[in-house]
Amino acid sequence: MPEIFIDDQRFEFEGNPKVLQFVLDQGLELPFFCYHPSLSIPANCRQCFVEAGTPVFNRETNSYELDENGDRVIRWFPKLMTSCSLEATDGMVIKTHRSSEKVARGQKDTLEFILINHPLDCPICDQAGECPLQIQTYKYGPEGSRFEHKKVHKPKRVQLGPNVVLDAERCINCTRCVRFTDEISKSKQLSIVSRGDKNYPLTAPGTEFDDPYSLNTVDICPVGALTSTDFRFKARVWEMNQTPGIDMTGSKGTNIDLWVRNNLVMRITPRYNPDVNDHWMPDEARKDYRRINENRISRPSIKLDGEQVKTSWNNAMLTFNEETGKVKPSEILVIGSPHASVEDNYVLSKFFNRLGVSDVHFANDIEKGRGDDFLITDDRAPNANGCRFLGFTEHDPAALGKAVSASGVKMVVILGDDLIGRGAFPAEAVQGKFTVFMGTNNCDTSNAANLVVPITCSAEHAASYINEAGRIQRTIPAKETVYTSRRLNLEMSLGRLDHFATKFDNWESDDNKVDCIPAWEFLIRLVQETGGDLTYTSSREIMDEIASAIDTFSGVSFERMDDEYGIPLKKENQPQGKTV
Numbered sequence: 001m002p003e004i005f006i007d008d009q010r011f012e013f014e015g016n017p018k019v020l021q022f023v024l025d026q027g028l029e030l031p032f033f034c035y036h037p038s039l040s041i042p043a044n045c046r047q048c049f050v051e052a053g054t055p056v057f058n059r060e061t062n063s064y065e066l067d068e069n070g071d072r073v074i075r076w077f078p079k080l081m082t083s084c085s086l087e088a089t090d091g092m093v094i095k096t097h098r099s100s101e102k103v104a105r106g107q108k109d110t111l112e113f114i115l116i117n118h119p120l121d122c123p124i125c126d127q128a129g130e131c132p133l134q135i136q137t138y139k140y141g142p143e144g145s146r147f148e149h150k151k152v153h154k155p156k157r158v159q160l161g162p163n164v165v166l167d168a169e170r171c172i173n174c175t176r177c178v179r180f181t182d183e184i185s186k187s188k189q190l191s192i193v194s195r196g197d198k199n200y201p202l203t204a205p206g207t208e209f210d211d212p213y214s215l216n217t218v219d220i221c222p223v224g225a226l227t228s229t230d231f232r233f234k235a236r237v238w239e240m241n242q243t244p245g246i247d248m249t250g251s252k253g254t255n256i257d258l259w260v261r262n263n264l265v266m267r268i269t270p271r272y273n274p275d276v277n278d279h280w281m282p283d284e285a286r287k288d289y290r291r292i293n294e295n296r297i298s299r300p301s302i303k304l305d306g307e308q309v310k311t312s313w314n315n316a317m318l319t320f321n322e323e324t325g326k327v328k329p330s331e332i333l334v335i336g337s338p339h340a341s342v343e344d345n346y347v348l349s350k351f352f353n354r355l356g357v358s359d360v361h362f363a364n365d366i367e368k369g370r371g372d373d374f375l376i377t378d379d380r381a382p383n384a385n386g387c388r389f390l391g392f393t394e395h396d397p398a399a400l401g402k403a404v405s406a407s408g409v410k411m412v413v414i415l416g417d418d419l420i421g422r423g424a425f426p427a428e429a430v431q432g433k434f435t436v437f438m439g440t441n442n443c444d445t446s447n448a449a450n451l452v453v454p455i456t457c458s459a460e461h462a463a464s465y466i467n468e469a470g471r472i473q474r475t476i477p478a479k480e481t482v483y484t485s486r487r488l489n490l491e492m493s494l495g496r497l498d499h500f501a502t503k504f505d506n507w508e509s510d511d512n513k514v515d516c517i518p519a520w521e522f523l524i525r526l527v528q529e530t531g532g533d534l535t536y537t538s539s540r541e542i543m544d545e546i547a548s549a550i551d552t553f554s555g556v557s558f559e560r561m562d563d564e565y566g567i568p569l570k571k572e573n574q575p576q577g578k579t580v
Contacts, residue, residue, distance in 0.1 A: 002090035007099040013088055020048050020083035023096070030096055031107060031136045033114075033222045034174035035084040038279055039183055043082040044174055045114070047136070049106040051095035052081045064091070080106045097140065104140070111141035117152045117197055118223075119169045127224030129237040133172065152197050160190075160202070161209030163229050163283055164218060168200035171225040177201050177217035184280060185374075187211040200225075212376065215283045219269055230287075231267045235259075241486075241495030243478035244271055246465055247285040248339065248458050251379035253467025253566070254281045258292075258459055258478040261497065263512040265289040265459060265479065273565045276471065282376050292479070295442050297454035298515040308452065317522075317529050319451055323411060323434045329356030331410040333403060336362040336392050337417040338381030340519065341463030342472070343542040344455070345383075345390055347520035348415050351527065354534070362387045363400040363417065363424050377468060382458075385466040389552045389569070401425030409433055415519060416455065418443040438519050454516035456481060461518045462491060462539050464561065466569065473566035474558055482515045 001012045006023060013022060021037060023030045033045035053076035056065040065073040074093050080103060083094070097104040115137065122128045154168035173192065178201055181190045189209050193202045203209050218226045240259040247254035247268075255271040268289055270281035300316035301308040311319075324332065334352045336345045349360045364384055371378040388394060395403065401424045404412055413436045420427050421444040430448055437449035440457040458465075460481050464474040476491050477484065486492035501508035520542060527534040536542050540558050547553045552569055560567055 002088075004088050004090075004092045004094065006094045007096055017088050018084060019050065019052070019081075019086045019088050019092075019094060022088055023083065023094075028096075030083060031132075031140050032084060033132060033136075033172060034176060036176055036179075036220055036279075039176065039179045041085050042175055042179070043085045045172065046082060046110050047107060047114075048083045049080040049103050049110070050083045050086070051100050051103055052077050052083075052086055053093045054089060055091040055093070107140045108142055111137055112145070114172050115141065115145060116147045117169070118172065119151065121167075121170060121224065124233075125170070125224040126227045126232060127221075131224065132222040154198065154200055158202075159229070160226075161211070161214055164209055164214050165227050165229055165232060166201070167225050167227070168202075170223045171200045172223055173199060174222055175201075176220045176222070177226060180213075180217055180220060181211060184216070185211050185213040187213075189214075190217070212282055212284070212372070213280060213374075215286055216270070216280050219279075228267065228286075235261050235266045238496050240266055241478070241493040241498055243459075243476050243493050245458060245475045245478060246382065246473050247281065247288070248291075248382045248465075249285045249288050249380065250282075250375070250377040251381060251384060251468040252277065252375050252377050253382065253465065253469075253471060253473055254285055254375055255473070255565075256281060256285065258289075260459075260478050261495065262509055263480050265292045275565055275568075276467065276469075276473075277375055280375060284376070291441060292457055292459045293512075296457075296514045296516075297439060297442055297446060297452060299454060301452045303450045308447070313525075316451060316453060317526055320436060320453075320526055321529060323436075323451075324355060327410045327434075329358075331408060332357050333406075333409045333412045334360045335400070335404075335412065335414045335417065335419070336360045336387050336390075337415045338362055338365055338379075338384035338387050340416040341383060341458070341461070341465060341475075341539070342386040342390070342546065343463050343539045344415060344519040345387055345392070346542060346546055347523050347536070348413075349390060349392070350534070351523040352413070354527070354532070360390075360392045361395060361400060361403065362392045363395050363397045363419060365397075365417075365422065379468060382467070383465040385468065385470060386464075386472075389466060389550070397422060397424035401429060404433075405429045412436070414438070414445060414449070416440060418445045420444040420448055438522065440516070453519075453522055454514065455519040455522065456514075456516050460484070460514070460516070462558070463518075464539075464543060464556075464558075467566075470569045471566045472553075472556055472561060472569055474561045480513050481517070482510075482513050483517060 004011050030048055032048040053074040055072040056075050058065050067073050097107055156167050158166040160166050178190045181187050189203050189211050190201045192199050218228050240261045243258045245256050245258045247256050254277040255273040257269045257271045258265050259267045268286045272279050299310050302311045334357055336348055365381040366379050368378055404425050411434045412430055415438050427448040435449045436451045437446050438453040438455050439446055446452045458475045459478045461477055464472050466472045480486055524536055547556045556567055
């Protein structure tokens, strides 16, 4: 097998890897700015310098030439090489900054040139704390600046588009943003303008940067030149805790990170998954922080004299059980949700099966023409396949509206889907029918319901969702509710402020905690109120039961989902579901 020597350490490799990526794959550190594993390689920044050489091979003797010590004779490249563009070859010898003073000096000199015109904005820059330039300057850069002249000034606070702001003075011309729009989103909206030390990225005159994936350029910018309009000056990275999650705005199952401060989601960024979304996510998915933070249903409510009135959990459970006792199983219409988790839908089905309701329905949420064959899908729901694999009956919204309006239906139970808001049926269709809505946000359906039960959203519970390709993935709670604490839940991450804050500090408040519980927990409480024996203590326990009861989910567990970037469910076991 081919071999390569890096700082006198031998490694074997396959294929034709670039030296920089191979070094990073071995867990070794090598500084760089312009390189990105999913983009082309321009070798702009020159920061990934290494010394490189290859052994001298004697074709006559068919062997490597040796020196007086018996070591291979190495023919070194005359200049430092950019490791991002250098292809590894058999026998190659690499010296990094760890073993070569020449490389260390080259990296320091490169950083000094980059910093000549870079503004000292670190105290006010959004990138501070997660800035590669800042970090590498501390590690590899000069201790001070020898530049005593006036820096070059460029445009600042340029609104490139609805989501991205440019500070051209901070740009180091890595061209990552330009390459992204050329190669990934293919909008080709950005280009480098001007020349020499005055160039920076910009859109063509009269156009705006409205690429539906524009905010990915903020993620990959190695400095603070491109910032998010929504997140700009809102929080420091060390003030937030970072939690992995799944995008809820489509069926792609894009992997995300939720960044939370004071129990509010401050921003959403993509999380790498090679089988789903690579390093990217659409801008629309980032806006989902508003749904998570705003207009939430907190505490149950009951409609009295046409108005929603807050009530206690005990009263909500008593009312629910009383109303189900007044009707026959055939008079109850149970509607699951492609927007709710596998666990919530499963327990909903199991709960009503105990009452004699054999069929659970759901309405798909498809907007034809919305998808782009990349990460945006026609299907707006993150878990339609979950409903199908649980055996629910699928309707288009109009067909479900007819079922709701049927004269034989006297009670309607809706899980986490604003069916009235998305036009499945008008509010008048549920008049005269006792309607229960278990949801996360105030909406048209909650306004029309007789009983509203607040349930946790994807940022507040551990639960699984199945994307359009049949891959089951899960979320981890990022936000606390009134009944949970990140200090007690070992799955929840703790940021710097979380470690040290008390309820008396101005950065810690209970105002942002929603009074809600998971839908499955509410249903379990209903059973326990009537003396039933249906008990679960966690969503992990529910998934274990699903995996043992349904062939499609055989072998699925939270641990495997975490370790394997989600689990593709076997196609031969995937049921087709029932469609109306």
